[in-house]
Amino acid sequence: MSNSLKTPWQRKGALLAAIALSTLAACSSHDATELIASGRNHLEKKDYRAAVIEFKNALQRDPASDEARFLLGVALMDSGDSSGALVEFNKLNTSGFDPDRLQPRLAEVMLVHGELDKVIAEFAGKKLGTPKAQAALAATLASAYGIRGKFDLALASAEASLKDDPEGLNGRLVMAQIKTLRDDPAGAMADVENAERTHPKSARPKIFKAELMGMMQGRFDASAIAQTYREGLALDPKSIQAHAGLIHLALTQKDEAAAKAQLDQLRKVYPSGAPTQYFIALLALERRELPAAVEAIQLMLKFAPDNVAGLQLAGRIAFEAGNYAQAAAHLGKALPRTTQTTQVRLLLARSLLRAGDNKMALSTLQPLINERSGVPAEAFTLAADAQVRLGEPEVAKQLYQRALTVNPQNERARSALAVVDISEGRIDQGVRVLKEVGRTSNDLQADILVASTYIESRQFERARAAIDDLEKKRPDSAAGPYLRGELALAQGDVSEATRQYEAASKKDSKDFSAVAALAALDQRAGKPEAAVARYKSYLEKNPRSLNADLAVISLAKAQGQPPSKIAADLETLVKKYPDSEFPRVALVRALLEGGDVKRAQVVGKEVQTAFPASPAALDAAGLVELVAGNHNQARQTFSQLAALQPKDAGPLLRLSQVHLANKDATGALAQLTKALTLQPGNVEVHFQMVSLLAKMGRYDRALAQARTAQTAVPASPAGWMLEGDLLNGKRDFVGAVAAYRKGLAKARVGASAVKLHRALEDAARLKEAQQFEKEWRTERPQDPVFNYYLGDRYLALGELDTSAELYRTVLKVVPKDPASLNNLAWILSQQGKPEALETAERALSAAPKSAPAFDTLAEIHSRAGRLDKAVAAQRQAADLAPNQPMMRLRLAQYLLKDKQLPAARKELEVLAGLGAKFPKQDEVKRLMGQL
Known part of the structure; x- marks a missing residue:
């Protein structure tokens, strides 16, 4: 049995598989025989890298050399590359190679590779020619039986190994392994010490003994364990297991300096090999230096892509970095290769839940949940979380209860059930449980939930x-000031909220929630540049924050950045975060908004392929196909989404849109009805249903549905605004005013204010409209929606100065709003002000394909006598808006002024051909008369 055999406590997680680098090199000038001899020499010196190179070179010279292939497998196995070794040994297994040499090695590598059942099936009962070979095979079988919990068979195989080779090291250590698995550490120690005496020059008994000492808690201190590892290293300075043991021991003791010192020793043995990269990644993870950890583990996996320990560590690192899909990919690859399945399953399930794949998370946990005993409480809480997200709260409650049966003090389950109580109105009962959890927990989650519940219920x-208690418990935490900020905001004290959020941000520079809250207050105050600055400052300290990067782009969009620029920025994020679907999803939407449907389709297919179980990815992929007119494909994708989220109304809402695209209003209504059955409080579904019923001419039913929304979602303004829209459409302006007032009382937003003001004017209640305008502008002086609306109203009334000032107010909040810039440029042009041209150019920069912007620019050039530029700009406007004849009429006017008579005639003839469809035919005739 080689130095890379996994040690006894595979289930207890005390040892990592040996790992090492295999590298190719150019062939030397020696023939195959000399290369094999050189490789043997390197193998004896445990220089596995050099040995692998020589044996590979030998196979290049003589591909039929079974000896070179066998020794290559041995070198790969001893270096920790079990996958590579398995490939080479399997090739030999059908070639007639000496079974006494091959079969024990093949069984061993299959064991290390996690193929326990296959080892038992293929090698139980197999007879080899020599006692030593038979002993080695029996020892491997004993390990496989022991790990599977078949201790009687394991003991019989170990005894058979020792019978064939009484002094065999493999048999001695396997016997100790079995006793370890049977919780007999004293008996195991006796066997290991016997192995030490009979094999004084072997490092393996020393290393096994050190690991066993670590398991016998309280009997040996860390210094004694470390000394035993060092004795093993003295015998074998290249023992990866010994280096690994010392590093892990140092980390357990929180001695980072000792861990780093041992890593430096490992580097001397393996300067750039896989073991070194593995531990560089591990230490970086311990220090929370995630970029360095990612870089090192990626390099390690290049050398050993199937190494179980490497895959598990890569999964941990990806999870901590927030790359949950990538974490799931690594852990999913590791799971069938490891015997330590429980912890891998739990982390894999957590990753899948974070990635949104709730069904796969449940499937991953099912083998654990089905076990009759020994199931960790976390398995039940994770399964319960998945059921909550799948819309099965009752099943989730049962699973939380099972978690409490396993561990009555399980904080996660107790807190979750308390939250259920709160959500169902049993606030005092839920808070009481959360307080009990908080008193015994070092975690702040329960304490935060208590404070948040009181804030939401306005207590x-x-x-x-509650916040005072939390801060006494953890004065160093940012949670206290953050919650004080939430409390101040709930009480309407924006200044105090800002101060508290800033205090939270100073306490924890990684706390995104505080920065997001401050940015929201900046936007609310009409200071978008300040919000952007906050996110950029946060990114300087936390350069890989996807949330912050997306927030910056979202703000740029709100400030009027054109879709092309937004798409370019998102392309950058896709490269920065290749393991996240969200930049791609945002890119699909930006491309659609910019009219680049073909590119959106490409990205949509990419994100669906890369993240097939992500609801966000499926939604984006289906949406782009819907916009592209591929209705069948859209239906298939949204149906997949509905299967993934059977209790969610969102997919049904999308399917209703597909029906509408196919002009199937009845089918769309059926999908919306199903959606409301699932989620009666879904405001968007109510909105879509009311809109659809109104379009179908079912006015009374639409009005009834709007009033149903008022009851179903009483805290939302939606039902009242929908009623107002319906009444307004029927010219019942008095009824619309009443409905809009009630809606505005639920949520003070600019769009609702616009509707109320317009309805007051339509109802001829002009004094009330003027009074409301004054009140709203006093309350929300920077509201861009209401100010833009007023700007248009005053523009229509010819009050240019007032209108211009309103547009300028909008631009303070949204500096690149193309409509405000364009309207302001037109007003300035009418007033003969020189800044009109610069403002028009800004509008065009914000919206490069805007026909109105080119139209305004053309008029400014014409007024200044720059007719060539006026013609060029107006031609762009006419091309961008072919269905707006006024654009072509103005082009004809500029062409006439510029004496381009043939071109002018051509445009006028097109307009004349429209006949009654264009009411300005008198002007067309007048201009034709000037030709």
């Missing part, structure tokens, strides 16, 4: 007391 004094 402000209780909230303040």
Whole structure:
């Protein structure tokens, strides 16, 4: 049995598989025989890298050399590359190579590769020619039986190994392994010490003994364990297991300096090999230096792509970095190769839940949940979380209860059930449980939930007391000031909220929630540049924050950045975060908004292929096919989404849109009805249903549905605004005013204010409209929606100065709003002001394909006598808006002024051909008369 055999406590997680680098090199000038001899020499010196190179070179010279292939497998196996070794040994297994040499090695590598059942099936009962070969095979079988919990068979195989080779090291250590698995550490120690005496020059008994000492808690201190590892290293300075043991021991003791020192020793033995990269990644993870950890583990996996320990560590690193899909990919690859399945399954399930793949998370956990005993409580809480997201709260409650049966003090399950109580109105009962959890937990989650519950229920004094308790428990945490900010905001004290959020951000520079809250306040105050600055400052300290990067782009979009620029920025994020679907999803939407449907389709297919179980990815892929007119493909994709989220109304809402695209209003209505059955409080579904019923002419039913929304979602303004829209459409302006007022009382937003003001004017209640305008502008002086609306109203009334000032107010909040810039440029042009041209150019920069912007620019050039530029700009406007004849009429006017008579005639003839469809035919005739 080689130095790379996994040690006894595979289930207890005390040892990593040996790992090492295999590298190709150019062939030397020696023939195959000399290369094999050179490789043997390197193998004896445990220089596995050099040995692998020589044996590979020998096979290049003589591909039929079974000896070179066998020794290559041995070198790969001893270096920790079990996958490579398995490939080479399997090739020999059908070539007639000496079974006494091959079969024990093949069984061993299959064991290390995690193929326990296959080892038992293929080698139980197999007879070899020599006692030593038979002993080695029996020892491997004993390990496989022991790990599978078949201790009687394991013991019989170990005894058979020792019978064939009484002094065999493999048999001695396997016997100790079995006793370890049977919780007999004292008996195991006796066997290991016997092996030490009979094999004093072997490092393996020393290393096994050190690991066993670590398991016998309280009997040996860290210094004694470390000394035993060092004795093993003295015998074998290249023992990866010994280096690994010392590094892990140092990390367990929180001695980072010792761990780094041992890693430096490992580097001397393996300067750039896989073991070194593995531990570089591990230490970087311990220090929370995630970029360095990612770089090192990626390099390690290049050398050993199937190494179980490497895959598990890569999964941990990806999870900590927030790359949940990538974490799931690594852990999913590791799971069938490891015997330590429980912890891998739990982390894999957590990764899948974070990635949104709830069904796969449940499937991953099912083997654990089905076991009758020994199931960790976390398996039940994770399964319950998945069921909650799949819309099965009752099943989730049962699973949380099972978690409490396993561990009555399980904080996650107790907190989850308390949250259920709160959500169902049993606030005092839920809070009582959360407080009990908080008193015994070092975690702050329960304490935060208590304070948040009090804030949401507007029990402000209780909230303040809960935050005081939280801060006494953890004065260093940013949670205290953040919650105080939430409390201040709930009480309407924006200044105090800002101060508290800033305090939270100073306490924890990685706390994104505080920065997001501050940015939201900046936007609310009409300071988008300040919000962007906050996110950029956060990114300087946390350069790989996807949330912050997306927030910056979202703000740029809100400030009027054109879709092409937004798409370019998102392309950059796709490269920066290749393991996340969200930049790609945002890119699809940006491309659609910019009219680049073909590119959106490409990205949509890419994100669906890369993240087939992501709801966000499926939604984006289906949406782009819907916009492209591929309705069948869209239906298939949204149906997949519905299967993935059977309790979610969102996919049904999308399917209703597919029906509408096919002019099937009845089918769309059926999907919306199903959606409301699933989620009666879904505002978007209510909105779509009311809109559809109105379009179908079912006015009374639409009005009834709007009023149903008022009851179903009483805290939302949606039902009242929908009622107002319906009444307004029927010219019942008085009824619309009443409905809009009630909606505005639920949520003070600019769009609702616009509707109320317009309805007041339509109802001829002009004084009320003027009074409301004054009140709203006093309350929300920077509201861009209401100010833009007023700008248009005053523009229509010919009050250019007032209108211009309103547009300028909008631009303070949204500096690149193309409509405000364009309208302001037109007003400035009418007023003969020189800044008109610069403002028009800004509008065009913000919206490069805007026909109105080119139209305004053309008029400015014409007024200044720059007719060539006026013609060029107006031609662009006419091309961009072919269905707006006024654009072509103005082009004809500029062409006439510029004496381009044939071109002018051509445009006028097109307009004349429209006949009654264009009411300005008198002007067309007048201009034709000037030719």
